[in-house]
Amino acid sequence: MNQKSVPVAKAIADRIERLILDGGLAPEEKIPSERQLALRMGVSRSIVREALHELHGRGVIETQHGRGSFVAHIVPEPGMETPLMRLFTGHTRTLYDLLEVREQLEGQAARLAAQRATSRDRHRITKAYDAMQAADPLTNAGLDHAFHLAIVEASHNPVLVHVLDSLKSLMLMTVQASVTNLSPREPFKKQIDQHHRKIYQAIMKGQPQAAQRAATAHVRHVSESMREIEENEHPIIRSGPVSRHSHQNG
Amino acid sequence: MNQKSVPVAKAIADRIERLILDGGLAPEEKIPSERQLALRMGVSRSIVREALHELHGRGVIETQHGRGSFVAHIVPEPGMETPLMRLFTGHTRTLYDLLEVREQLEGQAARLAAQRATSRDRHRITKAYDAMQAADPLTNAGLDHAFHLAIVEASHNPVLVHVLDSLKSLMLMTVQASVTNLSPREPFKKQIDQHHRKIYQAIMKGQPQAAQRAATAHVRHVSESMREIEENEHPIIRSGPVSRHSHQNG
DNA sequence: AAATGGCAACTGGTCAGACCACTTTATGAA
DNA sequence: TTCATAAAGTGGTCTGACCAGTTGCCATTT
Structure with a gap:
């Protein structure tokens, strides 16, 4: 049946996320470089970057110029924020x-x-x-x-x-x-x-x-x-x- | 002091988010196309795309191939109920x-x-x-x-x-x-x-x-x-x- | 006149390759 | 050993091209 043709970037984001969750990548741990990920997953670097931005938006990773991307600290705060809060905070x-x-x-x-x-x-x-x-x-x-x-x-x-x-x-x-x-x-x-x-x-x-x-x-x-x-x-x-x-x- | 030179993509993401707020863009409302945003904000389309992915990760926007990006609905989230809609429905x-x-x-x-x-x-x-x-x-x-x-x-x-x-x-x-x-x-x-x-x-x-x-x-x-x-x-x-x-x- | 079909002209999705800016590391001279 | 510097590796940005859905317009057909 029709699979809706999920955007590759979306799929890659999920894959990387799973890689972090399943694959033993601990908080603070460095994840492979963009070029490496692109190569390994068989997509262009642009896609990897978009996926990483998605994950950054989700709060899963942190990125540092010249150093790499790292698994973010996961804080299991009970006071979860709704999208609404996200939208407004800080302004x-x-x-x-x-x-x-x-x-x-x-x-x-x-x-x-x-x-x-x-x-x-x-x-x-x-x-x-x-x-x-x-x-x-x-x-x-x-x-x-x-x-x-x-x-x-x-x-x-x-x-x-x-x-x-x-x-x-x-x-x-x-x-x-x-x-x-x-x-x-x-x-x-x-x-x-x-x-x-x-x-x-x-x-x-x-x-x-x-x-x-x-x-x-x-x-x-x-x-x-x-x-x-x-x-x-x-x-x-x-x-x-x-x-x-x-x-x-x- | 040193402002850490914020990545443009980050800044653009914030600007777009602000555009949604200050511009009073309502849920469901269409936001400008990527090419248009790139032009208006004086950056490349890649940057705009990365910014949009960031916002998507935050749950602020939804994107549809061939149609555009839209301000996300704050309310409907299958498992994640808004504080509001907890008790009420049905009464x-x-x-x-x-x-x-x-x-x-x-x-x-x-x-x-x-x-x-x-x-x-x-x-x-x-x-x-x-x-x-x-x-x-x-x-x-x-x-x-x-x-x-x-x-x-x-x-x-x-x-x-x-x-x-x-x-x-x-x-x-x-x-x-x-x-x-x-x-x-x-x-x-x-x-x-x-x-x-x-x-x-x-x-x-x-x-x-x-x-x-x-x-x-x-x-x-x-x-x-x-x-x-x-x-x-x-x-x-x-x-x-x-x-x-x-x-x-x- | 209404329904049809197809062709633009949008929109986002993906790719490739080139630079730039920053960090770390290896190098080599003092 | 120390230290400046080059080299290599990483993320950041740009350009321009092409693919893939969506939508509206318009001539054709009914």
């Missing part, structure tokens, strides 16, 4: 895109929480809120998260819970501890505390609109603060395209 | 949860589109809108989707694009063709057309608030309509896990 702009979306969803969560929170929900939110009040800034990050999570779950919309959870994970991958860096700064902390209070009270009083407004403003404020800090501390990082190697010699 | 209630979230995000998308749409975006939205106007209800589903997609992408927030795409996929998995079932009903169609017109005009006039309100109302209206229909046709389905749509008229 600074993404952080603000994420915050832009969160701004909306946290607002909605707060609104729904104000409408739907059961007495148990209210109790949990209150507990989280109180814990957050009496805590040092270091622990604060986790408590802050707990507070917001309690609110989101009080919305009783599992989709919302899940999406916000994903967005938070993405944020953590994009830039670690940015939020944490924010906390210590006194004036910010004061403002954030105030936001939290507003959100909390609105939900408790069952005022959907106020809750939404407060939560939205909260995220936006955090976002803007981060942007300011970034612009002050690393003005324009912009990992721009590497200029084509410019002949510095002569 | 009718989820549909309304999804719509509840969409309501918010579509609103935001419309607002941002009104603020950020370039002339090219406006042109595309107009084209989609016009196409939708002069079409029979059968084709309408796809055109409706195209219209909303154009708006979302005009928001220039890739995160928003992907999240909404995921939500839509989830909706399709939850219940097929619900929206399509809605269209034929004359009174609904009239209303929906009117909503679309409002959204369209607000974006074109650059009125963020109005655009957001209109888009939010639109989704909410669709949601409520579906709920009514459902309650009429299958009274009380509520939170029961609805296995596959076994549709027998009666």
